[in-house]
């Protein structure tokens with residue numbers, strides 16, 4: 001968790017509504033946050049923004065400790081809702097498993113470690129360029 005939390009840039013914003021159904025008080029909202037992490041392939045720093053739904057039942061702090069429920073419970077103390085835990089959960093669930101700088105990131109060369117997005121490395125010089133191979137076929 002701490003690793004994920006490190007990637008999250010503050011502030012985390014929440015927009016939502018609190019409503020009373022008669023069965024209880026519920027929160028229904030959207031969570032927005034930005035993150036900064038390294039691309040899983042080339043290690044370039046990437047920033048992104050995530051939007052995810054959050055919802056749950058709001059209970060008084062003491063009450064929420066006693067309650068056994070499958071619902072997500074949001075505790076509040078006096079006039080403050082403690083969203084930290086709910087936010088932490090939502091962030092954890094919505095954070096991409098693999099952060100990439102781009103879908104077509106070429107990553108680092110496994111041999112020399114060069115960032116292949118910035119150009120080919122020496123290790124690849126031996127390989128035949130597919131475009132050249134096509135041309136060769138053309139002239140045969």
Ligand SMILES: [Zn+2]
Nearest residue numbers: 039042101105
């Ligand atoms: Zn990358």
Ligand SMILES: [Zn+2]
Nearest residue numbers: 109112121123
């Ligand atoms: Zn290389």
